[in-house]
Amino acid sequence: MGRKTKNCSFPSCRLPAVSLAVWLGALLVLSGCGGKDHSLRVGAALYTQDDTFISAMAQNLEGIVREAESETGKKITLFIADGKSNQSTQMDQVDRFLARGCDVLCVNLVDRTAAAVIADKAEAEGVPLIFFNRQPVAEDIQRWDRIYYVGADAKESGALQGALVLEAWEADRETLDRNGDGVLQYVMLEGEPGHQDSLLRTEYSIKAVTDGGVEVEKLANETANWNRAQAAARTAQWLEEFGEGIEVIFSNNDDMALGAIDALSNMPRSRWPLIVGVDATAPALEAVAAGQLYGTVHNDGIGQAQAMMALALALWNGEDPAQAVDLWEGHYVWLPYRAVTLENLEEFLAE
Numbered sequence: 021m022g023r024k025t026k027n028c029s030f031p032s033c034r035l036p037a038v039s040l041a042v043w044l045g046a047l048l049v050l051s052g053c054g055g056k057d058h059s060l061r062v063g064a065a066l067y068t069q070d071d072t073f074i075s076a077m078a079q080n081l082e083g084i085v086r087e088a089e090s091e092t093g094k095k096i097t098l099f100i101a102d103g104k105s106n107q108s109t110q111m112d113q114v115d116r117f118l119a120r121g122c123d124v125l126c127v128n129l130v131d132r133t134a135a136a137v138i139a140d141k142a143e144a145e146g147v148p149l150i151f152f153n154r155q156p157v158a159e160d161i162q163r164w165d166r167i168y169y170v171g172a173d174a175k176e177s178g179a180l181q182g183a184l185v186l187e188a189w190e191a192d193r194e195t196l197d198r199n200g201d202g203v204l205q206y207v208m209l210e211g212e213p214g215h216q217d218s219l220l221r222t223e224y225s226i227k228a229v230t231d232g233g234v235e236v237e238k239l240a241n242e243t244a245n246w247n248r249a250q251a252a253a254r255t256a257q258w259l260e261e262f263g264e265g266i267e268v269i270f271s272n273n274d275d276m277a278l279g280a281i282d283a284l285s286n287m288p289r290s291r292w293p294l295i296v297g298v299d300a301t302a303p304a305l306e307a308v309a310a311g312q313l314y315g316t317v318h319n320d321g322i323g324q325a326q327a328m329m330a331l332a333l334a335l336w337n338g339e340d341p342a343q344a345v346d347l348w349e350g351h352y353v354w355l356p357y358r359a360v361t362l363e364n365l366e367e368f369l370a371e
Contacts, residue, residue: 059094059095059096059097060094060095060096060097060123060124060332060333060336061097061099061120061121061122061123061124062085062096062097062098062099062122062123062124062125062126062329062332063099063101063113063114063117063118063120063122063124063125063126064078064081064098064099064100064101064126064127064128065101065103065110065113065114065117065125065126065127065128066078066100066101066102066103066128067103067105067110067128067129067130067154068102068103068104068105068130069102070104070105070247071246071275072274072275072299072301072302072303073153073273073274073275073299073301073319073321074128074153076301076302076321077128077152077153077321077324077325078100080321080322080324080325080326081098081100081126081325081328081329082098082100084325084326084329085098085329088329088333099117099120099122101113101116101117103128103130105130106130107129107130107131107134109130110127110129110130110134111134111137111138114127114138114141114142115141118141118142118145118147122147123147123148123332123335123336124147124148124149124150124331124332124335124336125138125142125147125148125149125150126150126151126152126328126332127149127150127151127152128151128152128153128154129151129154129156132154132155132156132157132215132216135151135156135157135160135161136156136159136160136163139156139160139163139164139167140163142164142166142167143163143164143166143167148166148167148168148331148332148335149164149166149167149168150167150168150169150170150328150331150332151167151168151169151170151171152169152170152171152324152328153170153171153324154171154215154216154217155169155171155174155216155217156169161351161352162351165350166335167351168331168341168347168351168352168353169351169352169353170324170327170328170331170352170353170355171324171353171354171355172319172320172324172354172355172356172357173354173357174216174217174220174221174224175220175224176224176356176357177217177220177221177224177298177317177319177357178220178221178222178223178224178225178227178228179224179225179227179228180228180317180357180358180359181221181225181228181270181296181297181298181315181317181359182224182225182226182227182228182229182232183228183232183359184296184314184315184317184359184361185204185225185228185229185268185270185294185296185314186228186229186232186234188294188314189204189229189232189234190232196267196268196294197267198264198265198267198291199265202235203235203236203237204229204234204235204236204237204267204268205236205237205239205262205265205266205267205268206226206236206237206238206239206266206267206268206269206270207238207239207240207241207242207255207258207262207266207268207269207270208222208226208238208240208241208242208269208270208271208272209241209242209244209251209254209255209269209270209271209272209276209277209279209280210222210241210242210243210244210272211243211244211245211246211272211273211276212243212245212246213243217272218243218272221272221298222241222270222272225270225296226238226270239258239262239265239266240258240261240262242254244276244279246272246273246275246276247275247276247279248275248276248278248279248282249279250276250279251271251275251276251277251278251279251280251283252279252280252282252283252286253279253283254279255269255279255280255282255283255284256283256286256287259283259284259287264289264291266293267293267294268293268294268295268296269293269294269295269296270296271295271296271297271298272298273297273298273299274297274298274299274300274301274303274304274313274316275299275301276297277295277296277297277304277307277313277316278297278303278304278307278313280295281295281307281312281313284312292312294314295312295313295314296313296314296315296316296317297313297315297316297317298316298317298319298357299316299317299318299319299321300316300317300318300319300358300360300368301316304316305360305365305368305369308360308361308362308365309362309365309369311362314361315359315360315361315362316360317357317358317359317360318357318358318359318360318368319355319357320355320356320357320358322371323355324355327345327353327355330344330345331344331345331353
């Protein structure tokens with residue numbers, strides 16, 4: 021299969037993945053060119069639907085499938101399975117998708133170290149595999165020429181989150197620097213231990229602040245596993261321990277940022293620390309509008325879902341996937357992150 025390869029350095033050459041209009045138009049053409057007689061069957065395995073962002077992505081996929089069917093008259097069957105944060109459960113779901121004769125697998129890994137096993141299962145059955153949102157190591161992506169990854173660069177999300185805090189410090193240092201010591205005191209709510217996005221968001225958010233010339237002091241950091249309730253419990257402990265000494269709460273995702281807000285709401289105080297998240301989920305955007313969340317970083321779940329379906333349709337019809345999406349190194353589709361604050365909130369609410 022021919023593949024278009026970008027010969028430039030990531031992420032500077034990242035292009036928009038695909039527009040809905042483009043891939044619907046492609047499907048309309050393919051529907052008149054001897055495509056498969058049976059329906060396209062796509063199996064989507066999610067790490068957990070308890071994650072607000074992942075749950076929204078599943079809804080996006082369902083909506084995109086319905087629109088494609090309406091536009092083309094082609095039947096597309098989408099199977100969605102909730103791994104409930106258990107890799108053994110997800111592996112069983114992948115096996116069932118293959119037994120059902122799914123034409124394409126889309127997998128949001130529970131444990132990225134399981135990618136090689138899933139890749140080998142898909143290759144053995146000749147079923148193209150699209151990992152999304154949770155990036156396997158490069159060696160696992162390279163195991164077969166019909167393995168792809170759709171997502172965004174975690175370093176970028178961390179850097180944008182740090183830039184939000186740096187912007188707030190520079191705009192109103194006297195308010196943010198509560199004790200007037202010229203040092204930014206912070207706590208960090210982290211995702212899963214060892215998870216790539218958690219590690220990179222943690223590192224690059226702080227790096228963006230220190231690269232901007234601001235001295236920082238970490239008061240505490242704890243894993244909250246992307247979970248709102250766990251984050252609320254961690255934050256409540258910190259508020260008891262550090263009180264007004266916390267100037268900023270960094271959170272690796274919005275669910276945990278909302279957990280921090282829950283804890284603050286249950287322990288009323290006149291001044292809240294500045295809070296930043298990642299994902300730009302609907303509840304997080306509401307928190308930005310309410311002035312509780314200073315900002316977040318938009319993770320393009322709709323764009324990821326569109327790119328996955330564009331890939332699935334091209335692969336099903338035996339077409340070159342590089343004609344359907346912008347591929348980097350023949351395997352990767354990268355979506356850009358964007359910073360969100362009250363100033364540009366309306367743009368994201370409209371989307």
